[in-house]
Amino acid sequence: MSYIIYGAGGHAKVIIDILHANHEMIIGVVDDYFKAKEFKGIPVLGKSEDIKRIVKDYPDARFLVAIGNNNIRMNIVKQLEYFNIKWGTAIHPSAIIGSEVTIGEGTVMMPNVVVNADSVIGKHTILNTATTVDHDCSIADYVHLSPGVHTAGGVSIGERTHIGIAASLIPGVHVGKDTIVGASSCVLSDLPDEIVAVGCPAKMIKNLKDKG
């Protein structure tokens, strides 16, 4: 398969390495701010305003949105869907995927990720380096599990939630949508939608509904 990557930043570098490790062909990258003609030796095809032409030129390409911020990634996905593009996935060959795991389109899994049996991973979700998702978990669309996150069995995480680096979640807990869990936190009980929670045990420090 051949891929087009939307975004030319640090997250894109890692996705490019994964696609290379899988011997996939990368046609080019699209970015509104990157000025050079090549990114990591890959042609820059244009900006978001050029998408219509790019999709016409490469009708079989699979797209990946390489943007770490969950809301920005979702908004770009929704803009690209207007052009009926096809989505890819990027799963590093060192990732271990258990039986009956489902993985949504657009999702990426960095080196040494483990997803155990019967877990569901949503669309356009990031399982970052060495994250483990144990059995029977449900990780929704546009979630980002940072490097070294560990979810025990039966954990569920709502849309667009970001779990910070090295956080851990005990069996069966639910984290709502649009929530942020701080680095190295441990989640010992359910967390609602739209909060920032930190510490061990993780406690709310900000209510994002108050943002206005």
Ligand SMILES: CC(=O)SCCNC(=O)CCNC(=O)[C@H](O)C(C)(C)COP(=O)(O)OP(=O)(O)OC[C@H]1O[C@@H](n2cnc3c(N)ncnc32)[C@H](O)[C@@H]1OP(=O)(O)O
């Ligand atoms: C490959 C990659 O790079 S993937 C990217 C991975 N990124 C991450 O993991 C980022 C995780 N981010 C964090 O942990 C951040 O600290 C956040 C999002 C939880 C909070 O950030 P902010 O909203 O800016 O909060 P802020 O820095 O103002 O801190 C507020 C208070 O919470 C405390 N705090 C912040 N984060 C944490 C944490 N992880 N654990 C414990 N306490 C924390 C601060 O010390 C501060 O306490 P104080 O009021 O007593 O001084």
